Amino acid sequence: MRIMPLSMARPGEEVLLVGIEAGFGLRRKLADMGLSPGVPLRVIHSQMPGPVIIEVRGSRLALGRGMTQRIMVRGE
Amino acid sequence: MKEVTLALVGNPNSGKTTVFNNLTKTHQYVGNWPGVTVEKKEGTCRYNDYHIKVVDLPGVYSLTAYSLDEIIARDFIVEKRPDVVVDIVDASNLERNLYLTVQLLEMGARLVVALNMMDEASERNLRIDVERLSSRLGVPVVPMVASRNRGTEELLKKVVEVGEKKDPVEPFKVDYGREIEDEIAALEKLISQSKVAEGYSPRWLAIKLLEGDEEITKKFAEVEVG
Numbered sequence: 239m240r241i242m243p244l245s246m247a248r249p250g251e252e253v254l255l256v257g258i259e260a261g262f263g264l265r266r267k268l269a270d271m272g273l274s275p276g277v278p279l280r281v282i283h284s285q286m287p288g289p290v291i292i293e294v295r296g297s298r299l300a301l302g303r304g305m306t307q308r309i310m311v312r313g314e
Numbered sequence: 315m316k317e318v319t320l321a322l323v324g325n326p327n328s329g330k331t332t333v334f335n336n337l338t339k340t341h342q343y344v345g346n347w348p349g350v351t352v353e354k355k356e357g358t359c360r361y362n363d364y365h366i367k368v369v370d371l372p373g374v375y376s377l378t379a380y381s382l383d384e385i386i387a388r389d390f391i392v393e394k395r396p397d398v399v400v401d402i403v404d405a406s407n408l409e410r411n412l413y414l415t416v417q418l419l420e421m422g423a424r425l426v427v428a429l430n431m432m433d434e435a436s437e438r439n440l441r442i443d444v445e446r447l448s449s450r451l452g453v454p455v456v457p458m459v460a461s462r463n464r465g466t467e468e469l470l471k472k473v474v475e476v477g478e479k480k481d482p483v484e485p486f487k488v489d490y491g492r493e494i495e496d497e498i499a500a501l502e503k504l505i506s507q508s509k510v511a512e513g514y515s516p517r518w519l520a521i522k523l524l525e526g527d528e529e530i531t532k533k534f535a536e537v538e539v540g
């Protein structure tokens with residue numbers, strides 16, 4: 239079990255969201271999009287540079303790389 | 315001929331535009347929301363002796379005030395008070411979609427839930443108890459497959475039924491737990507004595523204030539409380 243920023247997860251990896259290191263505004267915005275603590279995520283695409291595409295609660299989201307550095311996840 | 319205004323809301327990719335096209339066919343036009351470059355689509359349709367004006371709102375995950383799309387959708391529902399709000403829900407992805415539904419219910423919108431993509435839900439072996447969902451939410455729920463134009467008639471039937479109701483909507487209550495509920499109650503009391511509350515649900519305003527919602531906080535900025 240290691241905790242890392244989402245930006246470090248590899249394509250195909252399934253991880254759990256453990257926390258978001260950001261202010262209330264961004265945390266709220268991400269929660270609205272289904273990114274709340276405890277939710278499982280699957281990384282679809284992650285290649286430097288550029289956005290990270292993840293699957294969460296049955297739909298795909300593209301997140302800016304900067305944002306993914308603030309989303310902490312737990313990998314295998 | 316009776317007039318009904320209907321607003322379509324839903325998450326991105328829930329099939330909102332397909333429902334809009336099914337309802338309005340060729341009777342639609344595209345404009346802009348005043349002052350912004352977000353597209354505004356409107357159309358009309360007829361059902362029995364009703365003339366229905368259909369407004370397609372931007373696709374949103376939530377009705378907080380963080381993006382222009384959300385503000386447009388929310389202001390239209392709160393300020394223009396459409397007779398009926400149709401919430402297009404992706405049946406194959408209920409959990410995510412019901413988040414917006416609950417926000418609409420909290421706002422006290424006159425809601426009809428269009429449970430779209432029922433075909434995809436059954437392909438994924440999801441069985442949805444439509445009646446139970448409807449009774450838990452307290453609003454009509456219409457199963458649909460908009461891509462094959464199924465459920466459109468039934469949706470229109472519910473829309474005019476709800477549009478005919480004139481009694482105030484009893485807003486849906488989420489229990490936020492004692493600590494928050496105590497604060498909501500205290501704020502609600504103050505809010506209902508102020509003029510800002512006119513036309514809004516005081517409870518909804520109280521929740522938005524606690525969330526630190528900028529738009530709603532602005533409304534109260536000029537008001538003296540006491």
